[in-house]
Amino acid sequence: MTMNSSGGRRKPPTIHDVAREAGVSRGTVSRVLNGGHYVSPAAHEAVNAAIRKTGYVVNRHARSLITGRSDSVGFLLTEPQERFFEDPNFNVLLRGCTQALAAHDIPLLLMLAGTEGERRRITRYITAGHVDGVLLVSSHSGDPIAEQLRAADVPLVACGKPIGLGSRVSYVAADDRDGAREMVRHLLSLGRRRVGVVTGPLDTPGGVERLAGYREVLAEAGMEADERLVVSGDYSRVSGELGAERLLAQAPDMDAVFVASDLMAQGVLTALERAGRRVPQDVAVGGFDDSPAALATRPELTTIRQPWDRISSEMVRVLLAQIGGEEAAAVILPTELVKREST
């Protein structure tokens, strides 16, 4: 590991230097670098020794220039800023993706497409081939950028099922519907009979599917649908607060609420406390996500855990496969009920 330790920045060693040091040709070094096929053990050894000695690191720009690949992927966020801040899931997802990519030595480029101008700039950047593929986080439907990328044949994996795009886009999602079903079944199993719901935005898959799961279970239990028990939020804390107030006004006899996100559930708890309802005695509250917020509430929140670690690793796996030429694919992962104090 004799590095170039004298101060200052001098030119880094090239494949040429390694070849000279090892007494072989550039071609042989390149072959060692790319899998080592058709290289004699002796040459292989010599090249590796030379790499260690010179401290050589491949110049990715030169490589990309010839291969046409960039060996990097973009992590694209088209959400409005606020969600990015408030939603702890993004953190977990971002970290998971970064790590999964790091295992393949692929850097992650973070891209935020908030405004229209940024959207255009980023589309241009991506379609110019500066990244090999895109991990897309954009739950809202009709996202124009996804459509453009798909049209440009850019390998793409969405987090959550994209509504709106009829065409084949890969995605990885938790089983929202089944998670909702499990939570509502749990609430019913506690003897609750007037179960309300605060949904997510109904132009997001999470919003639609979790509501569907709620309705299914109630129907299966033979309970008739009561629209006074259904309100919509936007996943934000305050919208949970407002939603709970509306529910209490419309259906004062409510004895449980299924809230489609932990953050909204925080708001629901606030509103219930203000209204003098005890949780879980008077009203049981179930969240969704198992975000850190679920532990920050009092009482701690019963919730549905989404397997974010697996979601991120699957997103990366599917994306890399697609970059490698495979077809688009959909992956749906199971959720898990986490019982705490609020039910």
Next chain:
Amino acid sequence: MTMNSSGGRRKPPTIHDVAREAGVSRGTVSRVLNGGHYVSPAAHEAVNAAIRKTGYVVNRHARSLITGRSDSVGFLLTEPQERFFEDPNFNVLLRGCTQALAAHDIPLLLMLAGTEGERRRITRYITAGHVDGVLLVSSHSGDPIAEQLRAADVPLVACGKPIGLGSRVSYVAADDRDGAREMVRHLLSLGRRRVGVVTGPLDTPGGVERLAGYREVLAEAGMEADERLVVSGDYSRVSGELGAERLLAQAPDMDAVFVASDLMAQGVLTALERAGRRVPQDVAVGGFDDSPAALATRPELTTIRQPWDRISSEMVRVLLAQIGGEEAAAVILPTELVKREST
């Protein structure tokens, strides 16, 4: 904007295609791309038209190969994972940096150096020149990676004053000490006389400086130091909870606490509630950060706002200046007291 709209991926246009289309040489196109000096208005116009017509986008790999720059920067996180999740400041910082860089058309590469192996891999990646500079988020002292990068002459800007590295490293920080002073003065102005503190880790600048500010103000007010009023946390919620319990045990007459982060303040509120102390009537609580957590608590938290948007834009500004050849610099930005319900 006649793009290559037929499906499938074909070779993107090169500078050569643009030159042919515009009826000029590659050199002229290159000059237009890089500032447009020494180019006649007619040629300038023709080139721009040709760029629009062909949908040309510069190939950054080819450019990087010749210039030696990568036109990208790394955002390096050496914190252990947990902090990354829990601390909402990272989000704001990350977003701010990404946007500030986007204004210069510079992509941000997210790098997580949690384990020793990752640390080595990333150091290698960076020192190989794959990024032009690094935005470093690592409050703990004695971070070996910072030392290595500095030794390799990699442009570097830290978030928060790095302790430990004696050498000149650029950094941008909020005025921790002054913010702490302001909060403690505020608590004293409310008539509180037994003011406790839950510090951050004392190997971080935030931990040290905020404690120093606390001590200074108490000394200036002529109050004698009482070590029973001082405990340390690690910025996590639970450490705030434990810290408050210790304070209550050591100094039951405490009538105010300055907590060095909002997250820990959340824990402090939990512990105070459990102990039957009313906030702010019995004990006033002041946080630090003005993170979203400050609004999630009941009562809402009085806190010190750190100017994260300015911190991130300054970090980018200083880094780009340094990449451009300027000297290392330190920037300290003022904080602001945000009064809410907890004091």
Next chain:
DNA sequence: ACACCGTGTGTGCACGCTCCCAATCATCCG
């Protein structure tokens, strides 16, 4: 008339790498 300047333009070269093809050599088959 000459040299000189600054502006504007075209062209060869190099950046570091992968790919491809030809050359070499040992081995094997008929």
Next chain:
DNA sequence: CGGATGATTGGGAGCGTGCACACACGGTGT
């Protein structure tokens, strides 16, 4: 033993760009 096969190696070509240089041109000063 001739030729075919396969493993291994070397080296040329070229990826798309910026840079250095040479050159053309019109105007200015001598």
